[in-house]
Amino acid sequence: ARGLLHAAVTGVSSAGTPGRARIRLLATSSSAIMGWKRSLPLLWTLLLLGLSTSVSEDLPPREPRAVDAPEVVFAAEFAVGELQKLSDSGIYRSLSLRSIRTASSQEGVFHHNTFLTLELACPHFKSGHDAETYDVMVMRHLEDGTYSFAIDEFPEMDEDAIETFWIQKVEQHRRYREETFRQMELDIAEHQTGEGKAGAVSSAEELASMTAEGLLHVLSHDTDASRREAALDVIEGRWEQAGKEVHDELSHMKTSMLHEIASNPTVAEQRKLAAEEIIKARARLLDSTTRSEL
Incomplete structure (x- = not known):
């Protein structure tokens, strides 16, 4: 493969970016070009294989790491947390990390890579086992520090368990939707009640x-019954x-002055009535005092 690759690739420039190669055409005749077209898929395959081999040779070897580091x-x-999010039914949420079997790390071109063999526990494995091991690689980007992960093979789960998780997910979504609509209805009712109270306070x-005169106009012309009732309350209170x-x-006046007010036709009716009530109250009080003395 290296001999064939050398015919089309000049190699990775030591001064250039790692992993990139410069390609040089070896012939320009029409027959040569047709030959290139026929062999192009093979050449690209060999090119990528050669680049992968070249880059892997440039990387430092993996360093064993303590599993409890x-x-x-x-x-x-x-890795386990991200894996738990990847199933449509939600069954991967039942996965848990039981142990870390092996660990190693390697500084890559763009990422710092951590290679792990993990023992995952779950009661729903298709194999029927309560734990299985998986090879995982966790990548930390060297520039922005973001994490990603890759797994060699996704866990296979029991079909009946998957169906159960699907049913639970649909039911959960139904309850969530009902609760959301119920809360929306409560918010709307509360908003309307608040507006009603604010309107009532403003009207009062x-x-x-x-x-x-304005109150009398409300009583005779306003079509809102609650507003007319509020106007009556204001008049009654006044x-x-x-x-x-x-x-x-x-x-605080003498009885003789009260009598003059009560008998004066020019005095306001409310004032006359108040004077008469005070005179009557004093007379009743005097009568009850006289009877008690006898």
């Missing part, structure tokens, strides 16, 4: 600042407050 344990746990504040203020004022 922190970076080895991290690499193994990373508006009505409380209205004049008597009336009670005004009556209390008038009563407090008149309660």
Whole structure:
């Protein structure tokens, strides 16, 4: 293979980028070109084989590593964690790392490589065994430090177990979808309730600042029943407050002055009524006091 490859490849330049080769055509006649076209697939295969061999020869040998070294344990746990994500049914989530059998590392062209033989445990292996070993390579990029992994052979799982995991996954998605819609409905209802409360507060504040004429206009023209009811509450509250203020004022007056207010046709009706109530209350109090003395 090296002899055939040498006819088409000048080799890897020592000053150039590792892994790249310069190709030189050996003939320019039409027959030679046709011959090149027929042999091109073979030449590319030989080229890639030669480059792979050349690059692997330039790499340093693998260094054995202790299986309990922190970076080895991290690499193994990373590989298992990534492997657990790779099954559509989710059955690979049942895989776990039982032990690290062997470990070695090698500085590659673009990655620092860690080679591992891992013993994985799972109750759903197709073989029926509770543990199997797999060869894994974890790669850390030399420039950005990102990790990736490769596995020699993916674990084969029991078909019935795969179906069970599929059913569980579909059911889980159904529950998640129902919970998502339920939460959306609660959020919408809460938002609407909040808007209603805010609108009610805003309406109440508006009505409380209205004049008597404005409140009467709401009572006679507004089509919103709740707004009319709120206007009535404002009027009733003002009336009670005004009556209390008038009563407090008149309660300090002499009975003769109260009688003049109650009998004066020009006095406001609310004031006259308050004066009459105070006179009657005083009379009842006087009557009860006289009876107790007798």
